[in-house]
Amino acid sequence: xxxxVWRFVMxxxxxxxxxxxxxxxFKRQAATAKILAVDVKTSSWAAAQLEVDFLxxxxxxxxYQSDPATWNALWLRFELLWSRLNVLEVGSETEKxxxxxxxxxxxxxxxxxxxxxxxxxxxxxxxxxxxLMSRMSDIKTQMADLYPAIRSLHMASYTNQTRxxxxxxxxxxxxxxxxxxxxxxxxxxxxxYMVIRESQHNRRLAMHDPMTGxxxxxxxxxxLKRLAETAEANxxxxxxxxxxxxxxxxxxxxxxxxxxxxxxxxxxxxxxxFEHYDQKVARLGGDEFxxxxxxxxxxxxxxxxxxxxxxxxxxxxxxxxxxxxxxxSVGVCLYPRDAETTHQTLxxxxxxxxxxxxxxxxxxxxxxxxxxxxxxxxxxxxxLDQAIESNALELHFQxxxxxxxxxxxxxxxxxxxxxxxLGQIPPQEIVSIAERSGxxxxxxxxxxxxxxxxxxxxxxxxxxxxxxxxxxxxxxTKYDLVASVDNVLKLTGFPAAYxxxxxxxxxxxxxLEHTPDLMERLCQLGVKLxxxxxxxGYSSLSHLxxxxxxxxxxxxxxxxxxxxxxxxxxxxxxxxxxxQGLNIMVVAEGIETEAHYNALRSLGCDYGQGYFFxxxxxxxVFDQLLIASExxxxxxxxxxxx
Amino acid sequence: VNxxxxxxxxxxILLISLRAMAIDFxxxxxxxxxxxxxxxxxxxIQAMPATEFESYTPWTEGKTHFKGIRLQxxxxxxxxxxxxxxxxxxxxxxxxxxxxxxxxxxVIFAYEMDGEPMSIREKGPYWLMFPMTDYPELNVPKYxxxxxxxxxxxxxx
Numbered sequence: 018x019x020x021x022v023w024r025f026v027m028x029x030x031x032x033x034x035x036x037x038x039x040x041x042x043f044k045r046q047a048a049t050a051k052i053l054a055v056d057v058k059t060s061s062w063a064a065a066q067l068e069v070d071f072l073x074x075x076x077x078x079x080x081y082q083s084d085p086a087t088w089n090a091l092w093l094r095f096e097l098l099w100s101r102l103n104v105l106e107v108g109s110e111t112e113k114x115x116x117x118x119x120x121x122x123x124x125x126x127x128x129x130x131x132x133x134x135x136x137x138x139x140x141x142x143x144x145x146x147x148x149l150m151s152r153m154s155d156i157k158t159q160m161a162d163l164y165p166a167i168r169s170l171h172m173a174s175y176t177n178q179t180r181x182x183x184x185x186x187x188x189x190x191x192x193x194x195x196x197x198x199x200x201x202x203x204x205x206x207x208x209x210y211m212v213i214r215e216s217q218h219n220r221r222l223a224m225h226d227p228m229t230g231x232x233x234x235x236x237x238x239x240x241l242k243r244l245a246e247t248a249e250a251n252x253x254x255x256x257x258x259x260x261x262x263x264x265x266x267x268x269x270x271x272x273x274x275x276x277x278x279x280x281x282x283x284x285x286x287x288x289x290x291f292e293h294y295d296q297k298v299a300r301l302g303g304d305e306f307x308x309x310x311x312x313x314x315x316x317x318x319x320x321x322x323x324x325x326x327x328x329x330x331x332x333x334x335x336x337x338x339x340x341x342x343x344x345x346s347v348g349v350c351l352y353p354r355d356a357e358t359t360h361q362t363l364x365x366x367x368x369x370x371x372x373x374x375x376x377x378x379x380x381x382x383x384x385x386x387x388x389x390x391x392x393x394x395x396x397x398x399x400x401l402d403q404a405i406e407s408n409a410l411e412l413h414f415q416x417x418x419x420x421x422x423x424x425x426x427x428x429x430x431x432x433x434x435x436x437x438x439l440g441q442i443p444p445q446e447i448v449s450i451a452e453r454s455g456x457x458x459x460x461x462x463x464x465x466x467x468x469x470x471x472x473x474x475x476x477x478x479x480x481x482x483x484x485x486x487x488x489x490x491x492x493x494t495k496y497d498l499v500a501s502v503d504n505v506l507k508l509t510g511f512p513a514a515y516x517x518x519x520x521x522x523x524x525x526x527x528x529l530e531h532t533p534d535l536m537e538r539l540c541q542l543g544v545k546l547x548x549x550x551x552x553x554g555y556s557s558l559s560h561l562x563x564x565x566x567x568x569x570x571x572x573x574x575x576x577x578x579x580x581x582x583x584x585x586x587x588x589x590x591x592x593x594x595x596x597q598g599l600n601i602m603v604v605a606e607g608i609e610t611e612a613h614y615n616a617l618r619s620l621g622c623d624y625g626q627g628y629f630f631x632x633x634x635x636x637x638v639f640d641q642l643l644i645a646s647e648x649x650x651x652x653x654x655x656x657x658x659x
Numbered sequence: 660v661n662x663x664x665x666x667x668x669x670x671x672i673l674l675i676s677l678r679a680m681a682i683d684f685x686x687x688x689x690x691x692x693x694x695x696x697x698x699x700x701x702x703x704i705q706a707m708p709a710t711e712f713e714s715y716t717p718w719t720e721g722k723t724h725f726k727g728i729r730l731q732x733x734x735x736x737x738x739x740x741x742x743x744x745x746x747x748x749x750x751x752x753x754x755x756x757x758x759x760x761x762x763x764x765x766v767i768f769a770y771e772m773d774g775e776p777m778s779i780r781e782k783g784p785y786w787l788m789f790p791m792t793d794y795p796e797l798n799v800p801k802y803x804x805x806x807x808x809x810x811x812x813x814x815x816x
Contacts, residue, residue, distance in 0.1 A: 070750070096779035097750050100809065103780055110717035110803070 028211060031204050038204075042197045049190045063105055063114040064174035070094070070101040071127075071167050075160055082153055085146065095131075095138055102127055117173055123166045130159055226300040228278065229285035237299035237307055241359045244295065244311035245352050255352045256310040256319040258326060259366040260288070263344040263374065265304035267494050272339060279336045284343065287329050291322070307366075313351070323347045323380045346373035350383040375449055393439065398454035400436055401447070405456070405463050410434050410447075412467045413633035416642055417485065417604065417626045420618045425646040427483035427517070429626060430468040431633045448489045457491040462501055464488075469511040471636050476511065480643055485517045485547060499538045506542070513543030517568060521549045540565045547604070552592065561599055569596045571622070573607025579616050590620045597621070685784045687768075689737050691815040697737065701770065701784065704728050707736065710767050714792040717803060718782070724774065725788045727767035730758055741815040746787055749779065749809040755816065756787075756805050764797060765790055768810060782808035 077094040081087050105111050105124055114120055134156055141149040224236035232240065241257065248255045262284060269277035281304065288306055292298045295311035310322055330345040348370025356362040365383045368391045373381035381387075404410050410432060417427035434442045451460035465486055472484035492498045506513050518539065536546065547568035548561070552575060561569070575589055589605075596603045605617045608627030617625055631642055685701035711726040734744070739758075747753040758766075769788040770776060777783025786808040791798040 093749060093779070097809070099780040100782060104718060104782075107720055108716065108718035 024211070024215070028208070031208050031211075035201060035204050035208075038197050038201055042194060042201075045190050045193060049187055060111075060113040060117060060174045063111050064117070064171040067101055067105060068167050068171045070098045071160070071164065074098045075157070075164070078153065078157060078160070082150075085150075088141070088146070092138065092142060095134070098127075099131055102131060114174065117170060117177060119166065119173065120170055123163075123170050126163055126166065130163055133159070229282060229300050231285055231289070231306070232297060232299040234299070234301055237297070237301060237309070238359070240297045240299070241309055241352075241362070244297070244309055245359050245362075247295075247311060248313070248352065251312065254313040254319075254354055255362075256313050256322070257350050257352065257362050257366045258308040258310065258323055259301070259348045259350075259363070259370045260306040260308070260326060260330070261346045261348075261370050261374070262304040262306075262330070263346055263379070264494060268341065276336055276339065280334075280341060280343075283334055283336065284330060284345075287332075288326070290329070291326060307363075316351075319349060319351065320380075320382065323349050323382070327378070327380050344379070346370050346379040346381075348373050348381050348383065355383045355385075371453065374453075394450060394453065396439065397436065397442060397446070397450050398456075401434075401450055401454065401456055401460070404434060404436075405459055410463065411635070412464065412471065413635060414471070414639045415626050415633040416631050416639070416646070417483070417624055418630055418646075420605075420614070420622055420625045423646065425480075425482065425643055426624065427485060428472075428639065429485040429487075429519070429633070430464065430471075431487070432464060433633075444487075448487075452489055452491045457489055458496045458501070461488055461492045461496075461498075462505070465501065465505045466508065469505050469509040469516065472515060473509045473511040474636075475643070476515070481515065483515045483517055483545070484511070485519050487519045487521075487549070490521070493535060498535065499542065502539065502544060503542055514545070517545040517547050519547045519549040519570070520564075520566075536564050550606075552588075558595075561595075561601070566601060568602045568604055568624075570604045570606055573627070576605050576607045576613055576617065576627070577609070579613055580610075586616060586620060589617070589622070593621045687785065687810060688812040689739070689815070690812060692737070692739060692741070696812075699733075699737065704733070704768070704770065707732060710765050712765060712767075712790045712793060714788070714790050716788075716791065716806075722792070723772060725767060725769040725786075726771040726774075727769035727785070727788065730756075730766040730768065730787070731762055733768060734758055737813075739813075739815055743816045745814040745816055746805075746807045746810055747812040747814060748807050749811045752807060752809075754787075754805045754807050761789075764794055779809055785810035 074091075074094040074097075077087070077091040081091040102124065105114060105120075106128075115124075137149045137152050137156070224233060224239075225231065226233045241255070244255045262281075265277070265280070268280055285298075285300065285306070288298045288308065291308050297309045297311075299307045299309070301307050308322070308326060310319065313319055327345055327347050330343050333340060333342050335341070348366045348368065350356060350362050350366035350369055352359060352362040356365050365388075368387050369381040369383040371394075372387050372390065373379045411434070412430045413433050414428035414430055416425045417429060418424065419426050432444045432447055434447055436442055447460075451457045465488075468484050468486045472482060475482050488498065492501070502516070502518075505511075506516070539546065545567045546565060547570055548564075548566045549570050550572045551569050553572045569592070571589060571592055575592075579586060579589070593603050602623045603621075604624040604626065605613075605622045606626055608614050608617065608625045608629045610629055613627070614625065614629055634642065686698050687704070689697040689699065705728075707728050709726050710729045710732075711724065713722050713724050715722055742759055743755055743757050745753050745755050766787070766789050768785045770783070770785055772781065772783075772786070777786060787806050787810055789797045789802050789806055791802075
């Protein structure tokens, strides 16, 4: 701010200086011109002419005295001296002459002399020349008396102090003018310099993101176009890497914008290392960055750079004592291979980046199948909002049986959505669409509410069923899950102890590491937690130890492998033993045959679910299952046994 | 009566002689054009169309009325073909003038100032006068030095 004020003041000062020096210079020049015109020409010239005319009259008198025939010449000289006197007495040209000391006195004496001589000359002109002759010596004496004064006046006009000062002034003025011109030139240069600097500064501001100092979107577009043109000319490719920092909003929300900004700065700093002459880094906005990789001939180098970016950003960092594990998704698109325009290149890179978010290694290079995926996503994201509103979504329930006695002890709520044109949408996709389109909270709330409402209905009918609900990972980090659950429980009056939230190992567990107290708070509500797909993800036994898990669901792949080798059974029995040791109930998923059922039962598995008993069904069908189960009807072998 | 006659005769002679003097100085001599100098008298000049204007000058007080013959007219009358003329004064002052360049200005050889003929004392009988008030661009030193008074001769260069 002060810099701005300073610059502004400097500019104003320069302009004022320019104006002032111009004005002064103008005035000085005018003064010089006047001095030159008036002083030199008039006072000196006039004084000289006076002396000449005076001497010529004296001379003519001498000549006339010896030769009276020269009367006409004498008379002309007399008239010319008169004329000179008149010239000196009147007018602006001889003003400076009249300012000379003594000049008035001399002119007065001259006039008196000429007036005195006038009568004699007029008389002589009329023929009385004898009189003039008789007066001649008198006239000559008077003129001789006056001559020294005229001579010294002429001298004074040349040597007098004012005139010398004037001449000196002219010299000084010339030097001053020179300096003024130099100063003007300097001021001019300074102004030009400042204007250039200012415009460079403005250009920089317009082209760069003020916070990170990286190129902004405008500059990014310029560079993308430039490198794209170069690529076309050289017959190679430009790779555009679009980078999104996952979970940045959560950092902002949890720690405030100051920390958020520092986090962004740190990430920008890491990205800056990827900048060199044909590689440009830009901030596209928010937590989205881009790296343009020019002159690409080798596609492995593109993947190499994408991975390098990804891995660099993933390095943990500490800001003000807070430890962060940054996450990023990188989407890559090649121009001209994957897109016809640079604009399309950016759109495609974005698509790839969104795809990357749902991949284990968050790096995705664009291919055209992603466009179809993207179109499908757009259609579904739009439809999902309306589907939730209009209850076009449905919950199906799959019974959970006690393997010892075949009793239905619970139900897993599973989402079902039949889209008008695209048909059945897989649950996984519904969840990811909800998360990407910002509908996660609404969607999960809907699922929770519907599940608890149904649970409450069965409860009222005398069936104390535990209801298992799958919650999407985003709910644990981005939204207030505890408040959501609490709210639904209060709304439906469903007992918390019967609600089980299923936590997926690979996705949810990692989110939970950052918010360890969340599980505690859920448990305080009385809600139970089940560890889903156990044994497939990045399972860690420490999760079992540190988290308040009350159920462990063995993944169906272990169950299906039971048929082939006896090897798998020892896996399952180990898991069961481990769970029992920790006082955790074990649920087997994917029981499809009687053999599965028998094997798991003998291995000591507590609960089971699978097509052998029932596929997920509507609540109304589930009611019949409940009735059937009271007669042991869900287990075919039990039905056949009276 | 004789005395009266004598006085009358004397006055006549005086007038004639004065007139003769005046005519002497009222002649402009044209030199350099052909072998012999040509003379033009005040009568001849006054017989031609006159031009008048008022102007301030650095040598007079207040606005002064000038009447005279236009430079252009005189040059054409005298059949001057040369571009530059040297205007000479009784006191041997002279100035060189490219008269054709002044065609658009009514520059005159003034013979009357404020309605009176001009004596030598009053810069007469002819004063080359530029209309400086009507044409301020003429009010510059370059033309100031060209405004020759007491004009006696013109030499075609």
